[in-house]
Amino acid sequence: xxxxxxxxxxxxxxxxxxxxxxxxxxxxxxxxxxxxxxxxxxxxxxxxxxxxxxxxxxxxxxxxxxxxxxxxxxxxxxxxxxxxxxxxxxxxxxxxxxxxxxxxxxxxxxxxxxxxxxxxxxxxxxxxxxxxxxxxxxxxxxxxxxxxxxxxxxxxxxxxxxxxxxxxxxxxxxxxxxxxxxxxxxxxxxxxxxxxxxxxxxxxxxxxxxxxxxxxxxxxxxxxxxxxxxxxxxxxxxxxxxxxxxxxxxxxxxxxxxxxxxxxxxxxxxxxxxxxxxxxxxxxxxxxxxxxxxxxxxxxxxxxxxxxx
Amino acid sequence: xxxxxxxxxxxxxxxxxxxxxxxxxxxxxxxxxxxxxxxxxxxxxxxxxxxxxxxxxxxxxxxxxxxxxxxxxxxxxxxxxxxxxxxxxxxxxxxxxxxxxxxxxxxxxxxxxxxxxxxxxxxxxxxxxxxxxxxxxxxxxxxxxxxxxxxxxxxxxxxxxxxxxxxxxxxxxxxxxxxxxxxxxxxxxxxxxxxxxxxxxxxxxxxxxxxxxxxxxxxxxxxxxxxxxxxxxxxxxxxxxxxxxxxxx
Numbered sequence: 001x002x003x004x005x006x007x008x009x010x011x012x013x014x015x016x017x018x019x020x021x022x023x024x025x026x027x028x029x030x031x032x033x034x035x036x037x038x039x040x041x042x043x044x045x046x047x048x049x050x051x052x053x054x055x056x057x058x059x060x061x062x063x064x065x066x067x068x069x070x071x072x073x074x075x076x077x078x079x080x081x082x083x084x085x086x087x088x089x090x091x092x093x094x095x096x097x098x099x100x101x102x103x104x105x106x107x108x109x110x111x112x113x114x115x116x117x118x119x120x121x122x123x124x125x126x127x128x129x130x131x132x133x134x135x136x137x138x139x140x141x142x143x144x145x146x147x148x149x150x151x152x153x154x155x156x157x158x159x160x161x162x163x164x165x166x167x168x169x170x171x172x173x174x175x176x177x178x179x180x181x182x183x184x185x186x187x188x189x190x191x192x193x194x195x196x197x198x199x200x201x202x203x204x205x206x207x208x209x210x211x212x213x214x215x216x217x218x219x220x221x222x223x224x225x226x227x228x229x230x231x232x233x234x235x236x237x238x239x240x241x242x243x244x245x246x247x248x249x250x251x252x253x254x255x256x257x258x259x260x261x262x263x264x265x266x267x268x269x270x271x272x273x274x275x276x277x278x279x280x281x282x283x284x285x286x287x288x289x290x291x292x293x294x295x296x297x298x299x300x301x302x303x304x305x306x307x308x309x
Numbered sequence: 310x311x312x313x314x315x316x317x318x319x320x321x322x323x324x325x326x327x328x329x330x331x332x333x334x335x336x337x338x339x340x341x342x343x344x345x346x347x348x349x350x351x352x353x354x355x356x357x358x359x360x361x362x363x364x365x366x367x368x369x370x371x372x373x374x375x376x377x378x379x380x381x382x383x384x385x386x387x388x389x390x391x392x393x394x395x396x397x398x399x400x401x402x403x404x405x406x407x408x409x410x411x412x413x414x415x416x417x418x419x420x421x422x423x424x425x426x427x428x429x430x431x432x433x434x435x436x437x438x439x440x441x442x443x444x445x446x447x448x449x450x451x452x453x454x455x456x457x458x459x460x461x462x463x464x465x466x467x468x469x470x471x472x473x474x475x476x477x478x479x480x481x482x483x484x485x486x487x488x489x490x491x492x493x494x495x496x497x498x499x500x501x502x503x504x505x506x507x508x509x510x511x512x513x514x515x516x517x518x519x520x521x522x523x524x525x526x527x528x529x530x531x532x533x534x535x536x537x538x539x540x541x542x543x544x545x546x547x548x549x550x551x552x553x554x555x556x557x558x
Contacts, residue, residue, distance in 0.1 A: 069475065070438065071447050093468040097450045100403065100438035109404050109523025112433045122527065127432050131326035132335050135528040175447035175481075179463060179474040190470070196557070220558060228487075238453070238467055238488050244432070245487055247469070253557040270535055274555045276547065282540075291538035291555065294547050304544040309558065 001030030001120060004058075004081050006073075006089040006098065009036060009044040011066065014051075016193050017090035019157060020149035022053055025088055027117040027152075031055045034162070035080060037073050039066030045164045052159035062170045067178035068094050074101035075171040081106060081142060085120075091146035099146050108140035115151035129244035130267030149192060150250035150271055184239055191242065194223035196253045197272070199242050200235070201227040201265075203258020203279065203298055207235040212302045213257055219309040225249065225269075227259045243268035258298045261286025278302065310420030310457075310479070312355040312364040314389060315410060316348040316371045318380045319430040328531045335430075335529060344380045347425025349387075350485040353492040354455060355423050356388035363457050364421070366390050370413055372406060374398050378508060385503035386495035392508040397520065401513075403431075405520045407439035412516040414444050419480060421462060426451050426484040437484035447477030451486040 003025040008015040018034070025032045032053055036045045037060040045059040058080060064072040077098070081087045087102060089095035091113040103110040115133070116124035122137045123145065191197060198213050198220070210224065217224045225242040226235065242249055244267040254272035259265060261277070261284055269275070270289055277290035280297050287293040294301060320326065320335070321343040327336045344352075358364035369384040370393040371377040381392035395409050414422060427434035441448035449455070449464025453472065456463040457479070465474045467486045495503070513520055541547045551558045 067473075070441075070450075074442060093451060093466075096434050097438065097448070097466075100435035101442040101448065103435070104404060104407055104439035104442035107404070109402055110433070110435050111524065112435060126532070127529070128320070128326040128335060128430055129432065130532055132328050132529050133532050134526060135530075137525040137527055138523065139525060140523050173445075173447075175445070175478050177476045179476050181468075181471060181473040183471040192469070232487075238486070239469070239471055253551070253555070270532075274551070274557050275535075275538075276551070287540070288537050289535045292547055292550055293538065293540045294544065295540060296544070301544050305548065308544060308548045 001028065001085040002083065003028060003030050003032050003086040003088060004084040005032060005034045006077055006087070006095065007034050007036045007044065007048055008090050008092055008094055009038060009041060011038045011041045012043060014044050014047040016154060017092050017149045018048070019051060019154035020152045021088050021090045021147045022051055022155035023152040024114065024117060024147040025086070026053050026155065028086060028120055030085065033058055035060065035077065037065040037076055039063050049162040049164050050158050050160050052156040054160045054162045057162050057164045058167050059164055060167045060169065064170055064172040068098070069176050069178065070098045070101045071173040071175045072171050073098055074105055075173070076169055077102045078105035079169055080167065084142065086143045086145060088145050088147055091148050095146050099144055103144040106142055106144065108142050108144055109138070110144045110146070111136055111138055112146050113148045114145055115148050129264055131263060148248060150248050184237065188217060189221065189223045191223045191225055191240070191247050192249055194251050196220045196222035197225050197242070197249050197251045198222045198255040198257065199225035199227060199259060200230055200257050201259030202229040202233055204230060204235060210236060216302060216306045216309065219306060227262070227265045229262070256286050257302060259286055260284045261289065310364055311366045311368060311417060312358055313414065313417055313419035313422045314351045314355045314367060314369045314384065315424045316352065316369055316380045316384050317345040317425070317428045318342050318371065318373055318377045319345045319428050322346060322429055328529050332528050332530050334526065342376070344383050345425050345428045347427060347485050349492045350487070350489050351423040351425050352384045352387050352389060353490045354485060357490065358457065359388065368393065368417055368419065370395065370410065372397060372401060372409055381508060382503050383495065385506045386500045387493060391506055394508060394510045395516070396510050396512050399520050401520050402523050403433050403435035404439055404523060405518065406436045407443050408518045409513060409516055410436070410440050411443040412518060421479065421481060421483060423483045423485065426486055437482050441482040446480055446482050448482045449475055449477055450484045452483050453486050453488045455483055455489065
C-alpha cells in the first residue's frame with residue numbers, strides 16, 4: 001500500500017494538522033508520501049521531509065497552487081493520486097474544500113473525518129454531530145479520506161529523512177482567483193493546537209465581557225473559543241466557534257464559561273482530557289460532561305479564577 | 310440568471326439521535342424530519358438573489374422518496390419558484406448525489422448552484438465540491454458572503470483562522486456556512502401558494518445515472534459516554550483540584 005498525504009501549509013511552514021494525518025497513515029500502514037503543493041514552498045517540503053514516518057515528499061511549486069484553490073490543486077492530487085491506495089488530508093477547511101473534488105475526479109467516494117483506523121479499508125467516523133459513530137468500509141480502489149486531527153496523535157516533526165522530488169505538473173483551471181483574506185491575528189495559540197482552551201457562551205452577555213476570559217487565557221497560555229450561541233448572538237467571530245459546526249478541539253484542559261452544553265457544542269470538545277464548567281444554572285447539561293463543575297456567577301468566578309492563577 | 314438550490318430531508322436538529330439496538334443505523338422511525346439547516350440557508354440566499362433582481366428564477370431540487378416533497382414545498386414556501394424531485398428509495402452517497410445533480414445542471418443551465426455545506430445527518434461535507442468537479446465549475450465553499458459582480462461571483466469563505474475571498478467565473482457552485490444569512494419563516498399565504506407551484510418528478514434512470522455504492526456501513530454505535538465529574542464549591546477548590554488532582558495547570 002502507498003499513502004499520499006496532502007500537506008496543510010501556508011507556503012512558509014508545515015501546519016501541525018499534517019502531522020496528525022501522518023499518524024493516521026501510519027496506522028493504515030504502507031509507504032507514506034507527502035504532497036506539498038504551493039508557491040515558493042520549498043521550506044515546507046524540507047520540513048515535511050523531516051517528519052518521522054514520511055518516505056517521500058512531492059513538491060509542486062507553482063503560482064497556480066499558491067492559495068490552495070481547489071480548482072487547480074484537485075487535478076494535481078487526482079493525477080498523482082492514481083499511483084496510491086489512499087489519499088489523505090487533514091479535515092481542516094482546506095482539506096474539506098479540496099478532497100471531495102479530488103475524489104469526484106477519480107470517480108471514487110470519500111470518507112470524511114475519520115476518528116479511528118480499523119483496517120486498511122475500514123474506518124470509524126462520527127455522524128449526526130457526533131451523536132453516533134459509524135464504522136464504514138470503503139469499496140473503492142483508491143480510498144480518499146479526511147482525518148480529524150484530535151483523534152490521532154501528532155507524528156514527530158523530526159527524525160525522518162525523506163527525499164524531496166519536484167513534480168512538474170501545473171494545473172490552472174482558470175475558474176477561480178484568490179481575492180483576499182482576513183486572518184485573525186492573535187498572540188494566543190491556535191484553537192485546535194492549544195494545550196488549554198477557555199470558551200465563553202451566551203452567558204457572557206456581550207462581546208466586551210470576553211475580556212474576562214481573555215485575561216484567564218493569558219495567564220494559562222490558552223486559546224479562546226466560543227459556543228455557537230455566542231457566535232450567533234454576534235459576541236465574537238465564527239472562527240472562534242467550538243462545536244460540530246465550528247472547530248473540534250481536544251486540549252488537556254477545556255474551561256467552558258457560561259456555556260449550557262448543547263449537543264452541538266459537546267461534539268466539538270468532549271474529547272478534551274479535563275473539562276471544567278462554570279455556569280450559574282446547576283441544571284446545565286455541560287455539568288454532565290465536566291470533570292469539575294462550579295455553579296457560580298461567571299462575572300464573580302472568572303475574575304476570582306484569574307486572581308488565583 | 311437561474312439559481313439552482315439543493316435541499317435534503319434530515320432528522321430535525323432538535324431531535325435526540327438514537328442508535329438502533331442492533332447497531333445497524335440510527336433509528337429514524339416516527340421521528341420528526343426537517344429541512345437540513347444549511348440547505349435552508351441556501352434557499353434563503355437564492356431567494357434574496359431573486360429579490361435583489363440578480364436571479365430570475367429559483368429552482369429547488371431534492372433527492373429521495375416521495376416524503377422529500379415536503380422539504381421541496383418548504384423551499385417553495387420560502388420563495389423558490391419550482392421544484393424537482395429525483396425519486397429514489399435508496400440513500401445515494403455523495404458522489405451519486407453529485408452525478409444526479411450534474412445532470413440537472415446540464416438540463417437547467419443555472420448561473421449559480423447553491424448547496425448547504427453539509428447535511429447534519431451524514432456530516433460528509435462533500436456533495437458541493439464533487440458537483441463542482443463533475444461540472445468543471447469553480448467552488449466557493451463554506452460561504453459567509455456571496456456577491457455577484459458581472460461574470461463573476463465573489464464568495465467570502467469561513468476558513469480556519471479567518472475569512473478568505475475568492476472570485477469564481479460563472480456558472481459556479483457555492484456551499485453555505487451558518488453566518489451567510491438568517492433564513493426567514495414561511496408565511497401562511499406563501500405556504501398555501503407553494504402548494505400550487507410546479508414540482509417535477511424524475512428518476513435516476515431518467516437522468517441516466519446508475520447509483521453506485523462506494524462504502525458499506527458496517528456498524529453504527531453510540532459515542533463513548535463521558536463519566537460525569539464532581540462539583541466544586543469554590544474557585545479556590547477548583548484551582549486546587551486542577552493543580553494537584555488533574556495536574557493540568
